[in-house]
Amino acid sequence: MALETLIESLPSLFDGLLITLLLTAFGILLGTTLGIVLATGRSYASRPLAYLILIYEKVLRGIPLLVLFFLIYFGLPQIGINFNALTAAVLGLGLRSSAYQAQIYRGAINSIPEGQIHAAYSLGMNKLKAIRHVIMPQMLRLSIPGWSNEFTILLKDTSLAFGIGVIELMRQGRYIQVRDPDLVLVVFLLIALIFFLLVFTANKILRYVEKKYQMAGYQTEAHR
Amino acid sequence: MAMLEVKDIYKAYGNVEVLKGVSFTMEKEETKVIIGPSGTGKSTLLRCINQLSLPNKGQVWLDGEEITNPKTNINKIREKIGFVFQDFNLFNHLTALRNVSIGLEKVKRIEKEAAQTRAMQELTRVGLEAQASQYPAQLSGGQKQRVGIARALAMDPDVILFDEPTSALDPELIGDVLDVMKSLAGKVAMLVVTHEMGFARNVADEIIFMEGGVIVEQGPPKEMFTNAKLARTREFLGRIGALYGEEETGG
Numbered sequence: 001m002a003l004e005t006l007i008e009s010l011p012s013l014f015d016g017l018l019i020t021l022l023l024t025a026f027g028i029l030l031g032t033t034l035g036i037v038l039a040t041g042r043s044y045a046s047r048p049l050a051y052l053i054l055i056y057e058k059v060l061r062g063i064p065l066l067v068l069f070f071l072i073y074f075g076l077p078q079i080g081i082n083f084n085a086l087t088a089a090v091l092g093l094g095l096r097s098s099a100y101q102a103q104i105y106r107g108a109i110n111s112i113p114e115g116q117i118h119a120a121y122s123l124g125m126n127k128l129k130a131i132r133h134v135i136m137p138q139m140l141r142l143s144i145p146g147w148s149n150e151f152t153i154l155l156k157d158t159s160l161a162f163g164i165g166v167i168e169l170m171r172q173g174r175y176i177q178v179r180d181p182d183l184v185l186v187v188f189l190l191i192a193l194i195f196f197l198l199v200f201t202a203n204k205i206l207r208y209v210e211k212k213y214q215m216a217g218y219q220t221e222a223h224r
Numbered sequence: 225m226a227m228l229e230v231k232d233i234y235k236a237y238g239n240v241e242v243l244k245g246v247s248f249t250m251e252k253e254e255t256k257v258i259i260g261p262s263g264t265g266k267s268t269l270l271r272c273i274n275q276l277s278l279p280n281k282g283q284v285w286l287d288g289e290e291i292t293n294p295k296t297n298i299n300k301i302r303e304k305i306g307f308v309f310q311d312f313n314l315f316n317h318l319t320a321l322r323n324v325s326i327g328l329e330k331v332k333r334i335e336k337e338a339a340q341t342r343a344m345q346e347l348t349r350v351g352l353e354a355q356a357s358q359y360p361a362q363l364s365g366g367q368k369q370r371v372g373i374a375r376a377l378a379m380d381p382d383v384i385l386f387d388e389p390t391s392a393l394d395p396e397l398i399g400d401v402l403d404v405m406k407s408l409a410g411k412v413a414m415l416v417v418t419h420e421m422g423f424a425r426n427v428a429d430e431i432i433f434m435e436g437g438v439i440v441e442q443g444p445p446k447e448m449f450t451n452a453k454l455a456r457t458r459e460f461l462g463r464i465g466a467l468y469g470e471e472e473t474g475g
């Protein structure tokens with residue numbers, strides 16, 4: 001009976017969900033860390049380095065994620081660089097996200113009046129201290145809406161890891177479909193619902209964080 | 225030896241010469257006011273003093289140390305030179321109190337509690353103890369500028385540079401800021417670019433009139449206002465005096 005098969009399949013969907021969350025967590029971690037470094041570099045590093053970062057951003061924003069996955073997972077082994085599918089997916093998600101996040105952080109940096117840096121220098125701060133104590137805290141606050149948006153995009157894009165054989169939610173759904181083709185609509189509706197609930201919950205939490213860190217003069221707008 | 229010595233400073237942006245050889249000295253606790261038409265290089269001069277802009281030529285000495293020497297640790301020197309900006313430049317993510325204490329905490333490495341106690345004293349000095357926990361966006365322009373002054377004072381500087389500190393303020397808020405500055409006269413050296421002639425006349429030990437990137441004339445206020453040597457100085461002072469009233473800082 002179809003319902004039985006569905007219920008039997010739930011644990012495998014749960015396994016898939018865990019992998020999806022894993023991809024999201026490590027992907028966003030890589031993307032955020034690298035994105036902050038890239039944005040800071042583009043604003044404050046020497047010109048050639050800033051230019052290299054710009055090229056990196058443009059390239060990674062210009063190619064489809066699935067192509068990036070294929071390049072990392074199937075392409076790199078040809079030159080002796082091997083990753084398992086999960087690592088390749090995290091890399092692809094993280095690298096691409098870093099390019100988009102760098103843009104978010106850079107926009108935030110640019111909206112901080114330059115005079116504040118002069119004020120920081122005038123107190124005797126060096127560049128590093130000025131970035132750390134004046135630019136960073138404001139940059140992060142100003143970036144929360146953009147970051148939230150990027151987070152939910154990345155969460156949804158983990159489903160593309162299906163393409164290189166990562167056994168995440170989509171792949172588990174596909175296995176169920178193969179076992180019992182009659183379940184196809186129900187299973188993918190269920191997966192759609194899971195994604196929707198994840199995005200919905202994430203947005204709720206992030207909105208809360210945004211409010212909590214909001215302060216006078218920082219009425220950031222959510223774009224979603 | 226003068227506390228601050230500015231020696232033959234030249235500065236150009238591209239091929240536009242902004243400063244064409246500016247020299248003057250300041251003694252400890254002295255107040256000097258720089259006046260002059262806009263675009264004359266007054267802001268550039270202040271920025272050249274604390275090296276926010278690097279002069280093309282010339283030297284700046286503070287307490288016998290040459291600031292303009294590339295080997296000098298400029299960050300250490302800047303602790304001793306306060307800067308108060310026309311548009312305040314407060315740190316928007318910090319309360320008034322932390323705007324004042326952050327230099328003590330992160331630059332002078334004073335322990336947080338002690339730094340904030342000191343910051344509170346400076347806020348009290350500028351009449352803002354009640355606003356300590358407010359963010360810049362919650363303060364009026366005059367209050368912001370007083371936080372800016374407290375932030376500079378907290379570092380215990382030898383000299384504070386003021387770049388048109390009241391130009392961005394509504395007229396009714398200017399008086400409070402000028403009163404605070406007046407209360408500092410004789411306690412810390414101040415180099416003030418301003419159009420406030422009342423302040424210049426009553427507080428300054430000396431007035432420097434700049435135009436076209438050079439110092440045209442300088443002297444004590446009394447002499448400058450009643451007995452300037454050059455016709456150009458008399459003309460400028462007459463015109464600016466008519467534009468900016470002197471009443472709020474009188475006496």
Ligand SMILES: Nc1ncnc2c1ncn2[C@@H]1O[C@H](COP(=O)(O)OP(=O)(O)O)[C@@H](O)[C@H]1O
Nearest residue numbers: 237238242260261262263264265266267268269
């Ligand atoms: N960073 C800069 N780049 C190019 N030109 C500048 C810069 N800063 C100032 N200037 C020019 O230098 C001249 C003097 O400016 P400034 O020092 O601000 O004069 P003031 O403060 O007396 O009004 C102006 O013509 C201004 O356009």
Ligand SMILES: [Mg+2]
Nearest residue numbers: 266267268388
């Ligand atoms: Mg100016």
